Amino acid sequence: MNYELSNIPERTSKPRQTGYTMVMDKGLSIREAEDFLSVAGQYVDIVKLGWATSYVTPNLKEKLAIYRDAGIPTYFGGTLFEAFIIRKQFEDYLRVLDKFDMTFAEVSDGSLEMPHEEKCEYIRKLASKVTVLSEVGSKDDQKIIPPYKWIALMQAELDAGAWKVIGEAREGGNVGLFRSTGEVRSGLVEEILTKIPFEKIIWEAPQKAQQVWFIKLLGSNVNVGNIAPNEVIPLETIRLGLRGDTFDHFLKTTK
């Protein structure tokens, strides 16, 4: 840090199991990725190349190398997995993971219907090759999954070999864990936490108010995702009680 302040909440350090920050890159240029890493690299644990943007972005290999050289793993958004599955091209998907030396993969069913046992089977297959993140929640704001079912799905996916499970919110933060207004489905989150260990969950929380809500509930070292590249520094200050939103939260709890 650039100077000393007392009473700053403790942050885990990399490689971490909690306090994870997952960033969404939806098409940064090489130089923009470098810029982002020069400021925020030390606070970022993993980068997702959003949905299937990797299909159309040029210089993909070069960008993946930049993240690799910074010691930050990357993965393709779950929608890419689904795009291969719905086309019955799972074997091709495996070849893509190989071709780009991916060490993580996301399994999701946010845009298609798939029997849950089949999803778990994909998790099992992929978990033998890479670290698997699996995602629960639909991208369709009309499809509401009740809390008990979120829990059952998450547990089954962890049992199938997922390293962590992701709670869906999209880039906008207006589905899945959240209402269309962006408001947290707080009852859902609290019920999930009665059954699933909080270190096993990454909460997609692209909006500041959502990040604040999770940090107030679960502390500085909650795992959050879908953070925009230029929001990592602001997020870090919220984790440390150094932005108005959490300014006295940690002082109260550490006093």
Added chain:
Amino acid sequence: MNYELSNIPERTSKPRQTGYTMVMDKGLSIREAEDFLSVAGQYVDIVKLGWATSYVTPNLKEKLAIYRDAGIPTYFGGTLFEAFIIRKQFEDYLRVLDKFDMTFAEVSDGSLEMPHEEKCEYIRKLASKVTVLSEVGSKDDQKIIPPYKWIALMQAELDAGAWKVIGEAREGGNVGLFRSTGEVRSGLVEEILTKIPFEKIIWEAPQKAQQVWFIKLLGSNVNVGNIAPNEVIPLETIRLGLRGDTFDHFLKTTK
């Protein structure tokens, strides 16, 4: 593309008449313009220097050269044309187009009142020198133009020599084609399409939901505009059915 997926909708290629992507640059630096082109250049058909930002941005010649070298034409936003017109400086405007070697120009009346015959006269004059884009719709959200009038205005402007007509939405996507909430005036769009060929229209659609709406209605190769530089890659995935919003739209229609 970085890997192969079957059943991807066909995209036109440059130079194209449909499937056009018009991007708004509201003040990128030289390096930011280079970054943008390095990622999205192949998907961008034309760049608008938003409204009269060209008046105050330094290094204008250098930036125009960067777009020219990338084979992407540029034009000054219609508000600049209007700023010259309301000052009775049309001749000066022509000199500005000359000075900067512009090959496209926009004629609009979004911020001033002008008899439509006069607007068409400007289109005719300019069309003898450059390719003219003309824009229909007010920047004032209180001025609602009924559908039959949109059609008459668009047709007269095409007849006067406009290469394509643009449907107004501003940077925010909350006037003209859209309600102040951003919702599409769908009846308006559908009525326009009964009379004006869809390849002659560029729909300003800065918000994702607006882009999705037009792509679902008119297909991957609809012409859209006022796209932010960092939204070109996301837009391209929506055009290809590779984002949640259009994930099964093309699969259904191509099956």
Added chain:
Amino acid sequence: MNYELSNIPERTSKPRQTGYTMVMDKGLSIREAEDFLSVAGQYVDIVKLGWATSYVTPNLKEKLAIYRDAGIPTYFGGTLFEAFIIRKQFEDYLRVLDKFDMTFAEVSDGSLEMPHEEKCEYIRKLASKVTVLSEVGSKDDQKIIPPYKWIALMQAELDAGAWKVIGEAREGGNVGLFRSTGEVRSGLVEEILTKIPFEKIIWEAPQKAQQVWFIKLLGSNVNVGNIAPNEVIPLETIRLGLRGDTFDHFLKTTK
């Protein structure tokens, strides 16, 4: 300017007392700061490193040097001052200002409760070392300060040695001077202006509609703040009547 237009409102030039543009940098990389300055540097009067982002951003010295070389002063957001105060580390705060050769400082009480005389005492102490900006308004949208009190606070802080006072709005523009919807508390602003000279106030106005409102009320050379780096060029066009929002405002008033 890149070409000539008649009837453009007069703009003050740097160093200016009015027409001030304060920009918020919430974590730009070195190269992003350079890019920003290459486009907007001539229009920016001062840069705030938002709240306590300076604690976590790497290369702080290097970035401060870039702004210094461009002739643009910088200061740490008021939340940093408050973070030191609430920890009873005011002397450490002074050392931080020294260490980084800061010539400006912000005194605020947006995130904590402090007797106003104590706040004024800090202003007095700091004003003997640096130029002080003091800020009025809470970051808590539930704490509404009545207009007469805004005036009393502002006047006392100017009397204590503040160079200018800042009206609070946060990065979002949804507290303090504004309702949670972003709408201006116009009665508040107008009442403040009956007592406090407009050149002594910097209005935080991050949203375009807020900037437009202040420019229409107070002219091209109103002081505004919390401008995002990529909104400086758009703001400059609004000041000059070269964007739709103020297109005819200055023509009417200068005719």
